[in-house]
Amino acid sequence: MRAVVLHEHGGPEKLIVQSVPDPVPGESEVLVQLEAISINHLDLKIRRGTAGYPIALPRILGLEGAGRVVALGSGVTSVEVGQRVLVLPWKRCGECVWCRSGQENLCARSRILGIHADGCYAELVSAHVEQLLPLPNGIASEQAAAIPTAMGTAWHALHAVARVQPGESVLVMAATSGVGVALVQMAHQAGARVIAAGRDPSKLARLSEFGAETTVSYDDPQWIERVRQLTDGLGVDVVFEQVGGALLPAAVRSLRKQGRLVSYGASGGLSVAFEDWQFVYRNEFRILGATSCTREDVRQVLARVCVGELRAVVESRFPLVEASRAHQLLESRAHFGKVVLVPQ
Ligand SMILES: [Zn+2]
The missing domain is CATH 3.90.180.10 (Medium-chain alcohol dehydrogenases, catalytic domain)
Known part of the structure; x- marks a missing residue:
């Protein structure tokens, strides 16, 4: 062969x-x-x-x-x-x-x-x-x-780890990646308000068809402030983060008090430094890890792709x-x- x-x-x-x-x-x-x-x-x-x-x-x-x-x-x-x-x-x-x-x-x-x-x-x-x-x-x-690694990971992070609830606000970082597009779709279907973050404006613009309510670009120095404005000044309930490096502490600053940050990768750097850890515990942030997925997660996604509820892009x-x-x-x-x- x-x-x-x-x-x-x-x-x-x-x-x-x-x-x-x-x-x-x-x-x-x-x-x-x-x-x-x-x-x-x-x-x-x-x-x-x-x-x-x-x-x-x-x-x-x-x-x-x-x-x-x-x-x-x-x-x-x-x-x-x-x-x-x-x-x-x-x-x-x-x-x-x-x-x-x-x-x-x-x-x-x-x-x-x-x-x-x-x-x-x-x-x-x-x-x-x-x-x-x-x-x-x-x-x-x-x-x-295209399902197991990208969409299975997204399903696991959203439902098993973050347990996103209807009405919550969700920020998806690196939202135009394979996992990111899946998270946008799944969070929208779970009844959440979805803010999609990324770099390329033309690719971000496409995420509205997958359920993103609005988008922000990290190249905008005011992007964290924009996320706060979009959430009545409070910040988001959940942020999904896969870049690591300098972006993870920035993502934490977009959370509301008691918000959950779900880290499922560190493609931009394994070393993460917080300038001010007080900011984390005084706001009762929850820092959660998510890794891979189960066979049952993949089965759930496959069933939804087959009936057209989710799109494998x-x-x-x-x-x-x-x-x-x-x-x-x-x-x-x-x-x-x-x-x-x-x-x-
Ligand atoms: Zn085992």
């Missing part, structure tokens, strides 16, 4: 298209012929060698995809050859306290495609049967592939062999929504 293989860390040019032997599904594994593969920011970090995971090279990248079952390993009885499936990024251990309590996103022994095993930047992938979700006919593979697609161009696009941040690869 053709695959995109990383032999050494570095820039997009390190993604090498080559022929490799077809994977052979082992016990409890399923061979899936991929029709669409989602690209994630984690892929860029894996490529650069900054993901924080020990990765044995060479490695085929790719956390997730959608396609059709073409072969079964021994012991697989829950899926059939020919069935359309969504391939989730992780096989969780199933035994730890988190897995047994339905919070398997916190499992420390997750085995992740594209990190611990060869992933989805290929024509075929072999995945554990527990990583598969059956796909109804009503959803295209491109849309399905895929506007950039590249042939599999142009994976390096797709990485360049994601790095340039010129995209809107998700970027996918399509094997031809």
Whole structure:
């Protein structure tokens, strides 16, 4: 099969298209012929060698995809050859306290495609049967592939962590990213007033069709003041933040007293410094973390995308062999929504 293989860390040019032997599904594994593969920011970090995971090279990248079952390993009885499936990024251990309590996103022994095993930047992938979700006919593979990491993470952060309530005000930072667009839609559907924040005015303007009531740009030095004005001078109930660095303390200043900040990433810098921590405890702010999502989170999103309640936004697609161009696009941040690869 053709695959995109990383032999050494570095820039997009390190993604090498080559022929490799077809994977052979082992016990409890399923061979899936991929029709669409989602690209994630984690892929860029894996490529650069900054993901924080020990990765044995060479490695085929790719956390997730959608396609059709073409072969079964021994012991697989829950899926059939020919069935359309969504391939989730992780096989969780199933035994730890988190897995047994339905919070398997916190499992420390997750085995992740594209990190611990060869992933989805290929024509075929072999995945554990527990990583598969059956796909109804009503959803295209491109849309399905875009769901787990971006929309699953958004669903988990919004419903399991922030527990956004109708009538609350929500600020979504980096709102034009894959997770950001999903958060805007989901917060709006949960009955919240949504303020979308970002940098590119033309991309921000598009968020009204996803439910954003108004937008603010970080390039406006008065953006925090604007958020306060939009919320009767009080600040927002909830802010979703994924940039980290200097932007996270600024996001905290947009909260009302007892407001919740949900941090689910730090793409702009892992080191965060608060000039004035008093400001945090005197206002009883709640600083919450959110990471990954559960299989049930993905199932909830998939059901809503299938009936048209939520949109999986895929506007950039590249042939599999142009994976390096797709990485360049994601790095340039010129995209809107998700970027996918399509094997031809
Ligand atoms: Zn576990």
